[in-house]
Amino acid sequence: MDPDAVVRTTRVPHGGATDSSVLDFSANTNPDRPNGVEAVYAEALSAATRYPDDDYPTFRAAAADYVGCDADSVVPTAGGLEALRLAFEVTLAPGDSALVPEPSFGEYDREIRLQGADPVAVAADELLDTDPAPYEVAVVCTPNNPTGELADSDRLRAFADHCRQSETTLVVDEAFLDFTDAPSLAGEPGVVVARSLTKLFGLPGIRAGFAVATGELGERLAVARRSWSLSTPAAAVGAYCMRQTEFVEATRRRVASERERLADSLSPQFDVHPSDAPFLLCDVGERDVDTVVETARERGVAIRDATTFPTLDSHVRVAVKRPDENDELLRALTDV
CATH class of the missing domain: 3.40.640.10 (Type I PLP-dependent aspartate aminotransferase-like (Major domain))
Incomplete structure (x- = not known):
């Protein structure tokens, strides 16, 4: 590591909510873990x-x-x-x-x-x-x-x-x-x-x-x-x-199915980027990103402000979770 470079470099924003009272869709981690x-x-x-x-x-x-x-x-x-x-x-x-x-x-x-x-x-x-x-x-x-x-x-x-x-x-x-x-x-x-x-x-x-x-x-x-x-x-x-190969396969199936359902449900409201990952990138269009993020949080759901990524100025990112949790995400993003 270059000591001179350290003083010129800053931290990077990430997803993840520390408030356990909200459903966290801002970090792309599996809500399940293997038994045992x-x-x-x-x-x-x-x-x-x-x-x-x-x-x-x-x-x-x-x-x-x-x-x-x-x-x-x-x-x-x-x-x-x-x-x-x-x-x-x-x-x-x-x-x-x-x-x-x-x-x-x-x-x-x-x-x-x-x-x-x-x-x-x-x-x-x-x-x-x-x-x-x-x-x-x-x-x-x-x-x-x-x-x-x-x-x-x-x-x-x-x-x-x-x-x-x-x-x-x-x-x-x-x-x-x-x-x-x-x-x-x-x-x-x-x-x-x-x-x-x-x-x-x-x-x-x-x-x-x-x-x-x-x-x-x-x-x-x-x-x-x-x-x-x-x-x-x-x-x-x-x-x-x-x-835990069975856990891996079950997770893949759930994520693929729920990702498709979420994308279909969000598409009338947002421009949803095609994804092979456990998350979806959504263009909110003319809406204010801060307002979308804040409104979702007021409704109990944390989503990622994706404008912190270069070239993205009207986007949010949402994780794909369990079906009931994804229903809560859809509820939180209704009419934002």
Whole structure:
């Protein structure tokens, strides 16, 4: 990290409501979690009087099975954002440049700037057609946050090939990919995949995730990773969750069904962006975004003001939750 860059960089706004009296549709986390998590956490907590095994063999084996890669390529991290920071730390130096999608997750811009490098934005739906050669790093988010668009697998692999030929490191943020049945790019040479376990498994406070990279790039990540990068409970819960295949499939089915229902219900009132993710981006048109957000909150529902994302000046983002909760969202957004 570049010390001079730190003083020029600010925090990034995120969704998430701390008020438990409102239904939170501003953060894209699953309202459900796998059965048995509490027991796994309690058992792991009793073992937390000792340092965790810094090799994390059980967690890495579960992660490897989960995304289809070799366990030696898995680098445990405290959430997907820690995986992204680690990727940028080992690939960027002051004065370098990185290609980033826009609009997309604001932490890419911030984390790249913290390394003293320069983020160069391109429209998210045009990034895979952009020449990566001028950049040290290229970033892809799939499905993209906040638009929800899933990258075409063939085009993404072709872009990864182009990055390898250009000696550009490709960083792929797959934080929401497990809500789809699309294949991961984990294990592809020259690619760093960042994964979060907190979205699909409904445990953002656990802070569990991992990066995947091979060869010399993977070795750099492994060396730079903080020692004991996962707490004992986070490692145990994360490994357990990644084995819950029935929960994953049930969640995917519910999200797909409810996302379609929400999109159909909201479309007469808003322009709803097509989505493959557990959220929907809505253009509120001539309405005032602040008024839409405040009115929904007065009715007991928190939604995300998406104008904090570059290029979005009339948008909100809403998560996809359980059917009864989604009914409350629709009620809150009626005639706003």
